[in-house]
Amino acid sequence: MTWETVIGLETHVELATRTKIFCACTTAFGGEPNTHCCPVCMGMPGTLPVVNRKVVEYACRAGLALNCTITRRNRFDRKNYFYPDLPKAYQISQLYLPIARDGHVEIETEGGKDTIRIHELHMEEDAGKLVHDPWTDQTRCDYNRCGVPLIEIVTEPDFRTAEQVIAYLEQLKSTLEYLGVSDCKMQEGSLRCDVNLSVRPAGSRELGTRTEMKNLNSFKAITRAIQYEARRQIELLEEGKRVVQETRRWDDNKDATFSMRSKEDAQDYRYFPEPDLPPLELSEAYLEELRAKQPEMAGARKERYQREYGLPEYDAGLITGQKALVDFFEAAVDLGAPAREVSNWMLGEMMRRLKEEGLEPRQMKLTADNLASLIQMVEEGVINRNTAAKVFRAVFPDNADVRDYVHKHGLEQVQDMSLVKRTVEEVLAEHPDAVADFRQGSQKILGFLIGQTMARLKGKADPRAVSQEVRQQLEG
Amino acid sequence: MKITAELVEHVSQLSRLRLPQEEKERMTGELEGILAYMEVLNTLDTREVEPLSHIFPIKNVWREDEVIPSQTRQELLKNAPTGNGETFLVPKAVE
Ligand SMILES: [Zn+2]
Numbered sequence: 001m002t003w004e005t006v007i008g009l010e011t012h013v014e015l016a017t018r019t020k021i022f023c024a025c026t027t028a029f030g031g032e033p034n035t036h037c038c039p040v041c042m043g044m045p046g047t048l049p050v051v052n053r054k055v056v057e058y059a060c061r062a063g064l065a066l067n068c069t070i071t072r073r074n075r076f077d078r079k080n081y082f083y084p085d086l087p088k089a090y091q092i093s094q095l096y097l098p099i100a101r102d103g104h105v106e107i108e109t110e111g112g113k114d115t116i117r118i119h120e121l122h123m124e125e126d127a128g129k130l131v132h133d134p135w136t137d138q139t140r141c142d143y144n145r146c147g148v149p150l151i152e153i154v155t156e157p158d159f160r161t162a163e164q165v166i167a168y169l170e171q172l173k174s175t176l177e178y179l180g181v182s183d184c185k186m187q188e189g190s191l192r193c194d195v196n197l198s199v200r201p202a203g204s205r206e207l208g209t210r211t212e213m214k215n216l217n218s219f220k221a222i223t224r225a226i227q228y229e230a231r232r233q234i235e236l237l238e239e240g241k242r243v244v245q246e247t248r249r250w251d252d253n254k255d256a257t258f259s260m261r262s263k264e265d266a267q268d269y270r271y272f273p274e275p276d277l278p279p280l281e282l283s284e285a286y287l288e289e290l291r292a293k294q295p296e297m298a299g300a301r302k303e304r305y306q307r308e309y310g311l312p313e314y315d316a317g318l319i320t321g322q323k324a325l326v327d328f329f330e331a332a333v334d335l336g337a338p339a340r341e342v343s344n345w346m347l348g349e350m351m352r353r354l355k356e357e358g359l360e361p362r363q364m365k366l367t368a369d370n371l372a373s374l375i376q377m378v379e380e381g382v383i384n385r386n387t388a389a390k391v392f393r394a395v396f397p398d399n400a401d402v403r404d405y406v407h408k409h410g411l412e413q414v415q416d417m418s419l420v421k422r423t424v425e426e427v428l429a430e431h432p433d434a435v436a437d438f439r440q441g442s443q444k445i446l447g448f449l450i451g452q453t454m455a456r457l458k459g460k461a462d463p464r465a466v467s468q469e470v471r472q473q474l475e476g
Numbered sequence: 477m478k479i480t481a482e483l484v485e486h487v488s489q490l491s492r493l494r495l496p497q498e499e500k501e502r503m504t505g506e507l508e509g510i511l512a513y514m515e516v517l518n519t520l521d522t523r524e525v526e527p528l529s530h531i532f533p534i535k536n537v538w539r540e541d542e543v544i545p546s547q548t549r550q551e552l553l554k555n556a557p558t559g560n561g562e563t564f565l566v567p568k569a570v571e
Contacts, residue, residue, distance in 0.1 A: 024544035054541035084566045140563035278530045
């Protein structure tokens, strides 16, 4: 029998606000344990939460970008549970009236184009971090993250493959980065994913029993977890067993999912409307204002790069896929560097160096103005392309000024044509055989002679001028 | 709604309350009484009334995204029965 995998995603994204969702504590990452806390985020009696205006704005902007309908009248609900990651014993979330619903995202994979429907997007607060201490057999609680604003984006079960899931997440990440509402750093946990997965006989319209996988913090882990879990469920069904609806934890080291001890009492969060927070009523004028502020997204920008700058579709796609690359590209172009040149440097040398150093584009030190200077030096004939590539590789880690670097290392191109002429004369004199070969019609030998001359000039001459000089002397 | 002994057991578990048997029995009766009163309220026709989400007719109470220094850790940890000067300590909760 052939099986079909059906996947839905719940993605938690940390919003890039300065303060927490209901109090003025900082959201800065790291920090000594329990130094970003106050009576409000600790849920002390007598305190009142007040919603951060930016959180509402960011959630709306994300909802609009995901083609959702904004719930003009929305409010918060209380999700009750006792677990020491939340000192309040409840999480403020949105169950009944999420801020955005019914959206969709278009994705593209090798299998073609697909539409992924967004079920809803809601606001909620993050919980604290628990660390078990094996020495004392106690659990240490750090509440710095309590109350850090999150949006949870829930899709319909529209994915069939891991490739589609990754394409969706990349698109989501890019969209949120363009909006500036989140920095989507998976390593720091600002984008986290739960995967709901079930399998069914191909062609069936009914959904099978699903499991939920948590603890997926990289695209690689997501892909492997999906493959593993689909195979596990198919094997169970083929053996005549059944899939148990449960939460499973992905273990990156063991490359497998494990059942999380299910509490004897099934999840029962006894949600009710949050009495401490008045409802939100968003006016059409407010939403209109936000719509007007939405930036140009990856798709539109990609088309514009092709149209305006004549970039090939593939190149335009690579650059617009990451906001950090877009910012770099546009900054260099704004400084007057030719767009095609900038793009070629970025997708060639820059990508190679990023890969070598294991860096993300946003982590690199190299600045757009430094690359623009380098491109300009090539255009002015101060250095040739080969030298430029070497300079690029050298200045990349620390963003050393390219002009200083070229000057300090004496890499300027030889401008003195009489020196070029003399060098060619010497080379020809030393290689009479090669000269004879050329005279007998061997064009190939030309490259050898040019290479010899360039080597003698330490690679600092303009290869075109050298080539011309060699030809002239041979033919003359 | 009928309040059964099992339901009281379930709710007390969710609330992390360990109730002695006689208290469970008393609770069963009391909860039954409270819910019976809700039944009285349920007889009202509220089809034309918008659900109340807050007791005051207020909306959009929010603040600007500006950081105010947090409580000092020393002050914060005073509220904890057990701490180690940096973190709160609770009985084992993670595996
Ligand atoms: Zn706080």
